[in-house]
Amino acid sequence: MKRESADSPLLVLEHIDKGFPGVQALSGVGLRLFGGEIHALMGQNGAGKSTLIKVLTGLYAPDAGRIRLSGQDIAPRSTAEAQDLGISTVYQEVNLCPNLSVAENLFIGRYPRCFGQIDWKRMRERSRVLLAELELDIDVDAPLARYSLSVQQMVAIARALNISAQVLILDEPTSSLDEAAVQHLFRVMRRLRDQGMAILFVTHFLEQVYAVSDRITVMRNGRTEGEYHAAELGRLELVQRMVGPHVASGAERTDACAAEGPPVLRTHGLARRGVLQPLDLEIRRGEVMGLCGLLGSGRTETARLLFGADTADAGEIEINGRRQRMASPRQAIAEGLAFCSEDRKVEGAVLALSVRENIILALQARQGWWRAMPLRRQRALAEDYVRRLGIKTADIDTPIGLLSGGNQQKALLARWLLTRPQLLILDEPTRGIDVRAKEEIMDEVRRLCAVREDPATPGTNWRQATPGASESASAIAEPAVSAEDRRMAVLFISSELPEVLRCSDRLMVMRERRAGGVYSRGELDDQSVLEVIAGDGGARRD
Known part of the structure; x- marks a missing residue:
């Protein structure tokens, strides 16, 4: 007693x-x-x-x-x-x-x-x-x-x-x-x-x-x-x-994505001892899969296992139907995955480097450091994405550490969009930034999946050069691919329920290091999500 x-x-x-x-x-x-x-x-x-x-x-x-x-x-x-x-x-x-x-x-x-x-x-x-x-x-x-x-x-x-x-x-x-x-x-x-x-x-x-x-x-x-x-x-x-109180609802979203595509990623029994219980997850091409729950529920741990930043003890990952064992972030990038960490100052932005250098970092790493990207190409790519995402900076060679949090986050988003990922994992992408920048980033997340065009420039093929872009940018454009292949999948992780409800086509709710339920679009409701997080409501799976 x-x-x-x-x-x-x-x-x-x-x-x-x-x-x-x-x-x-x-x-x-x-x-x-x-x-x-x-x-x-x-x-x-x-x-x-x-x-x-x-x-x-x-x-x-x-x-x-x-x-x-x-x-x-x-x-x-x-x-x-x-x-x-x-x-x-x-x-x-x-x-x-x-x-x-x-x-x-x-x-x-x-x-x-x-x-x-x-x-x-x-x-x-x-x-x-x-x-x-x-x-x-x-x-x-x-x-x-x-x-x-x-x-x-x-x-x-x-x-x-x-x-x-x-x-x-x-x-x-x-x-x-x-x-x-x-x-x-x-x-x-x-x-x-x-x-x-x-x-x-x-x-x-x-x-x-x-x-x-x-x-x-x-x-x-x-x-x-x-x-x-x-x-x-x-x-x-x-x-x-x-x-706290919620002022938004999933029903507010009106730009739902087109018909769902095939699975980009599947996990079967993915687990790490003391971190994550066996997890089955499916993310489809062209959808925003939300992942929410309290701190410590397993959200970030799931993202790190998918991206190879941590190693799973059990289970398997499939990318486009092919079984993979993510041994490192380098392998994940090669398989078409991208990851914006929740800790942008430690695991994201290199604060002493310029905006340009931060934007091209992942693409340069993917093609190998022995194949240095010409400065002309770096500048063309950085200027193009600064314009597309509305990054406010005096110059692309300004140290990224001098930018606001919201503009740093946009630069990191540009870094990964430049790699043309199949699956973009965003872990708390709006944490610590102002309301306007938060809305702009959320709008960008929805465009990534809801349209079959270039998500930053409507009317443009995502793998074609942007009309009006510099000659350098056009010279490095990749060949066009089918509209279906261009559709990106996004795993959107957030502790802010209004955000994740507003953005998601489906929502996985995490509690106590395991999945508490997967909610389809019509089921999303802030009250039911809270009930699953608290353990007071029955889990529902689509």
């Missing part, structure tokens, strides 16, 4: 503001943690969860607001100072030293000493006691690297407890754990809760929230949406509060 918490919260954050250049990350955020409770912090990407944790642990100083611990105002200026106050954090990525022993990791920076020397015997004995409290019996003298990620996660928790923590923050601790390791972690969390500790549990798995949490705080768009008792907040209501 859960130990009843005190009437007064142990930790209180009030009216916390935190801004960065051009971004207000937190606005008036509040959070209360009670001793003897597990408190889940929920929210979509960009809700402000990570920023709030960094404020609480001293990595960021708040612009406004106050933090109180046991009734006293505190203002930690570093993680070490937060730890001294009794606030410890265990992150998703274990930040320990794998080359050191388990015992050394538990006591690093705080080694017990005797006569000025490290007391190794005492450290080993204390390490065994700490790990026994977490149901862990391992060799404390062995290097940490010898053990699995789940064991390393427990060692990180034991280290946090070794500093007499009053508040334990677990930031996405289950994202890379199998079911047995998750249940072990939950037993430990319940034991610590019953000992009176306040635990802040950050996760994106709904089932885990309800399995272990006593109270839930929901954040949305940098604000606190509300605090709830877990037993009084249904799954569907939780998802609705995380996602």
